[in-house]
Amino acid sequence: xxxxxxxxxxxxxxxxxxxxxxIDCCEQGALVSSLTLAxxxxxxxxxxxxxxxxxxxxxxxxxxKDWPPKTDFGLKMPAFHADLMAxxxxxxxxxxxxxxxxxxxLPPDALPPDLGPKLYxxxxxxxxxxxxxxxxxxxxxxxxxxxxxxxxLVHEWNPLDDSEDAPPAExxxxxxxLLNDELGSxxxxxxxxxxxxxxxxxxKLCAFLREHAERTGAPAPTHPIHDQSVYxxxxxxxxxxxRYGVVGWHLVQRQGDYVFLPAGCAHQVRNxxxxxxxxxxxxxxxxxxxxxxxTEQFRRLPDWHSANTDKLQAKSMLRxxxxxxxxxxxxxxxxxxxxxAGGAS
Numbered sequence: 001x002x003x004x005x006x007x008x009x010x011x012x013x014x015x016x017x018x019x020x021x022x023i024d025c026c027e028q029g030a031l032v033s034s035l036t037l038a039x040x041x042x043x044x045x046x047x048x049x050x051x052x053x054x055x056x057x058x059x060x061x062x063x064x065k066d067w068p069p070k071t072d073f074g075l076k077m078p079a080f081h082a083d084l085m086a087x088x089x090x091x092x093x094x095x096x097x098x099x100x101x102x103x104x105x106l107p108p109d110a111l112p113p114d115l116g117p118k119l120y121x122x123x124x125x126x127x128x129x130x131x132x133x134x135x136x137x138x139x140x141x142x143x144x145x146x147x148x149x150x151x152x153l154v155h156e157w158n159p160l161d162d163s164e165d166a167p168p169a170e171x172x173x174x175x176x177x178l179l180n181d182e183l184g185s186x187x188x189x190x191x192x193x194x195x196x197x198x199x200x201x202x203x204k205l206c207a208f209l210r211e212h213a214e215r216t217g218a219p220a221p222t223h224p225i226h227d228q229s230v231y232x233x234x235x236x237x238x239x240x241x242x243r244y245g246v247v248g249w250h251l252v253q254r255q256g257d258y259v260f261l262p263a264g265c266a267h268q269v270r271n272x273x274x275x276x277x278x279x280x281x282x283x284x285x286x287x288x289x290x291x292x293x294x295t296e297q298f299r300r301l302p303d304w305h306s307a308n309t310d311k312l313q314a315k316s317m318l319r320x321x322x323x324x325x326x327x328x329x330x331x332x333x334x335x336x337x338x339x340x341a342g343g344a345s
Contacts, residue, residue, distance in 0.1 A: 002083045002084060002152075003083055003086070003087070004079060004080060004083040006154035006155050006276055007276075008041040008044050008276070011037065012037065012038060014077075015037050016037050016038035016041065017038065018036060018037045019033075019034070019035070019036050020033075020035065020036070020037055020040070020067065020069075021033045021069075022040065022062045022063060022064045023063045023064075024053070024061060024062060024063075025062075025122070025138070025139050026053075026058065026059075026129055027053065027060070032051070035051060035062075037064075039051060040062055040064055043059075043062060043123060044121070044123060044157065044159075045157065045159060046159055047059070047123075047159040047162035047163075047164070048161050050062070050123065060123075061123050061125065061129065062122065062123055063120075063121070063122035063123075063139055063140075064119070064121040064122065065118075065120050065121075065122075066120070067119045067120075067121065068119075073116065073117045073118065084152075084278060084280075089258065093282055094280065096115075100284060100285060101282045101283060101284070102283040102285060102288060102314075102317040103283050103317055105320040105321040105324055106313065106320060107320060110313075113281075113311050113313055115147065115280060116278075116279055116281055117278050117280040118278070118279055118280070119276065119278055120151075120275075120276075120278070120279055121275070121276050121277070122139050122271050122274070123271070123274050124139075124192070124272050124273040124274045124275055125164075125271070125272070126165055126167075126178055126187065126188075126272050126273075127164075127165055127175075127177040127178055128177050128233070138268055138269065139192075139269055139270055139271045140267075140268055140269040140270075141231045141268055142195075142205075142209075142224075142225060142230050142231065142232060142266055142267070143225055143226065143266065144202075144225055144226075144263075144264050144265060144266045144267070145261060145263065146295060146298065146311070146312050146314075147263050147281040147282065147283050147291055147312055147314075148261065148263045148282050149260075149261045149279055149280065149282070150258050150259065150261070150279065150282075151258070151259045151261065151277055151279040152256075152257070152258050152259075152277060152278050152279070153192060153253050153275055153276075153277050154255065154256075154276050154277065154278055155255060155275065156190045156191050156255045156273045156274065156275050157190075157273055157274040158190055159274065167188045168187055174187055180193070180234065181234040182234075182250045183250070183252065189252070189273070190254065190255075190272055190273040191252050191253050191254040191257075191271075191272055191273060192252070192253045192269050192270065192272060192275055193250070193252055193253075193269070193270045193272060194249070194251050194253055194259055194267060194268070195232060195237065195249070195250055195267060195268050195269075196248055196251075196261065196265055196266075196267040197246065197248040197249075197266045197267065198248070198265065199262065199263075199264040199265050199290060201246045201248075201266075202225065202264065202266060204240075204244045204246050205224065205225065205240070205244075205266055206223075206225060207244070208239070208240050208243070208244050208246070209221065209225070209230055210224055212236065212239075222301065222302060223297075223301060223305075223307075225266050226297070226298065226301060226305070226307045227305075231270070232268060237250070252272070262287055262290075263283075263287040263290040263294065264287070264291075264293070264294055283312070283314060283317055288314060288317070288318055291312060291314040292314050292315065292318075295312060
């Protein structure tokens, strides 16, 4: 577990004046670029302080992802970076210098991919909310990552002044917007709900999403998962389970919990409370084949698609890792031969 306090107050003191680009999850991912970090953190702590949509006066459900966007995390926040590196489990895989993290084998003169860490901060809500004409309820829509990743929840908070999302009074009936098929009542809950699906079920997921879009009159997706435009609610997950036999992991992440995501596994997230999460990518030998497959999938997407770039350089990582392994095996063999020859003489 981390030792420092990863709290809104900590980031507010140092970076509150910065203007940042955010997403309003209640407005189907509309960009919000005119707010400062101080305004975001005030809305995180006090629901009544949240910015509102000018046309509807509805409170925004803001998400600040991939922060800091263009600055190395270790340079901007060295103390937090050191705290995170010290707390990592499975350092052989997760640490930037881990022996089983293939990203470490890129040569020093190569332009390294941005694998993080990055902060993912968002407001939360226990009840489902309307986004457009359908119940969305997701802070991160269904998608998959080209590399392995971990996600650590470092802070959760339910604003005391959030009357719209307050738990029902004791003894009163829980309304449907607080009920979850698998988790039961979400009244009083905190943290984040994750759905994670096996990589082997990707084709079935895509088939279900294409069929669902056609049946409901939704726009046909370019790629049902890579578009990152769908959140599977209880009804959709039930239909996926009953008609396609696809069952994912439906779990709650609480403060201090790590979630590990193998490369290519489709997943989605809904915050039940305001959350600060820190995430980082890595490339394991076990899943580098998936990384190469996904890189090729992304390459075949239209040029305008946001996923149509090779940001990972998996081929280069693998080539340099194999080259180093071959050199070390050769050196080991030569040393063994010399030792054998010396013993024979």
